[in-house]
Amino acid sequence: MSVYQATASAPVNIACIKYWGKRDTKLILPTNSSLSVTLDQDHLRSTTTSRADPSFQKDRLWLNGSEDEIKDGGRLATCIKEMKALRKQLEDKDSSLPKISGYFVHISSRNNFPTAAGLASSASGFAALVASLAALYKLPTSQSDLSRIARQGSGSACRSLFGGFVAWQMGELPDGSDSLAVEVAPREHWPDVHALICVVNDEKKGTSSTAGMQRTVDTSPLLQHRIKHVVPERMAAISEAIRARDFDAFARITMQDSNQFHAVALDTEPPIFYMNDVSRAIIALIVEYNRVAVEKTGKLKAAYTYDAGPNAVIYTPKENVKEIVELIIKYFPQAENFKDPFGLFGAAGVQ
Numbered sequence: 149m150s151v152y153q154a155t156a157s158a159p160v161n162i163a164c165i166k167y168w169g170k171r172d173t174k175l176i177l178p179t180n181s182s183l184s185v186t187l188d189q190d191h192l193r194s195t196t197t198s199r200a201d202p203s204f205q206k207d208r209l210w211l212n213g214s215e216d217e218i219k220d221g222g223r224l225a226t227c228i229k230e231m232k233a234l235r236k237q238l239e240d241k242d243s244s245l246p247k248i249s250g251y252f253v254h255i256s257s258r259n260n261f262p263t264a265a266g267l268a269s270s271a272s273g274f275a276a277l278v279a280s281l282a283a284l285y286k287l288p289t290s291q292s293d294l295s296r297i298a299r300q301g302s303g304s305a306c307r308s309l310f311g312g313f314v315a316w317q318m319g320e321l322p323d324g325s326d327s328l329a330v331e332v333a334p335r336e337h338w339p340d341v342h343a344l345i346c347v348v349n350d351e352k353k354g355t356s357s358t359a360g361m362q363r364t365v366d367t368s369p370l371l372q373h374r375i376k377h378v379v380p381e382r383m384a385a386i387s388e389a390i391r392a393r394d395f396d397a398f399a400r401i402t403m404q405d406s407n408q409f410h411a412v413a414l415d416t417e418p419p420i421f422y423m424n425d426v427s428r429a430i431i432a433l434i435v436e437y438n439r440v441a442v443e444k445t446g447k448l449k450a451a452y453t454y455d456a457g458p459n460a461v462i463y464t465p466k467e468n469v470k471e472i473v474e475l476i477i478k479y480f481p482q483a484e485n486f487k488d489p490f491g492l493f494g495a496a497g498v499q
């Protein structure tokens with residue numbers, strides 16, 4: 149008897165131009181385009197195994213070993229349904245293919261980083277889920293086409309289907325068919341850029357991204373300015389900086405966009421605070437580090453960025469990694485505890 153099973157994994161990505169806001173909450177269509185770097189560390193990935201079998205009674209999912217409900221019409225159910233539909237199309241075209249699109253699936257997904265680490269696991273999780281179903285169903289579908297489906301699991305997941313530097317083009321069409329991820333440059337184009345992840349607080353965040361961003365859409369006038377007058381130019385400028393391997397421009401834009409994302413969170417009613425005092429102290433340290441660098445060389449050496457939580461990600465060329473880690477440990481002595489066991493603090497190479 150044939151066994152229909154496949155495993156795939158996908159890494160976490162960290163945005164330089166932030167996604168924050170949906171124009172369509174069901175299809176997960178964003179109010180602006182975004183751009184991220186996919187981390188290539190082996191220890192920041194989700195790995196997912198999917199299996200289809202005629203004996204299965206319903207679709208089921210296990211996350212880190214515990215079963216999670218697949219809600220009818222929910223995000224998981226949508227992704228599974230879309231993937232089955234793609235398989236069905238193949239089977240309809242080629243009658244020699246086994247008709248596994250009609251079988252229920254069992255899916256098991258694991259993060260090899262602590263879910264409590266405060267790092268987005270939904271991006272790598274949904275990307276790995278879609279990739280594993282694509283492998284199970286032997287779909288010839290492109291990564292961009294798969295990204296459209298991962299997007300409906302969690303917006304930022306669409307970017308984790310590619311390594312390297314990735315844009316999520318917001319698109320214009322109401323059906324979402326042009327809202328997908330594209331590669332801006334592969335990792336090999338600019339291997340010198342590294343990411344340091346500083347876990348400031350590993351507790352679950354107070355306001356979820358999904359709820360927080362819609363509150364921002366509903367109440368923040370600054371978000372409207374950002375969408376119309378800021379992000380389009382920034383997307384073009386940072387893509388150009390990546391293509392030219394211009395770290396100074398890349399860093400400037402990345403920090404500006406992190407700042408504006410947290411400004412729109414603050415402009416939300418009631419306001420949302422994701423950074424804490426330690427986050428702000430790390431910003432001050434990087435600002436000072438850059439001030440000295442600009443004085444000496446005219447160029448920035450590091451860029452901080454913060455997502456919907458207090459943890460810092462610092463992008464920097466490889467030559468500065470050791471110096472920055474030493475600086476952080478000097479000013480935040482407790483940081484030494486974070487160096488191990490997961491290596492979340494320290495040089496995390498980006499892919």
Ligand code: 2P0
Pocket residue numbers: 162163165166167168176182268270271301302303304305357358454455456
């Ligand atoms: C980003 N974040 O671009 C931004 C920056 C958080 C801050 O994508 O509702 O978990 O599942 O689409 O993808 C977080 O949003 O939200 C996020 P849903 P998601 O990475």
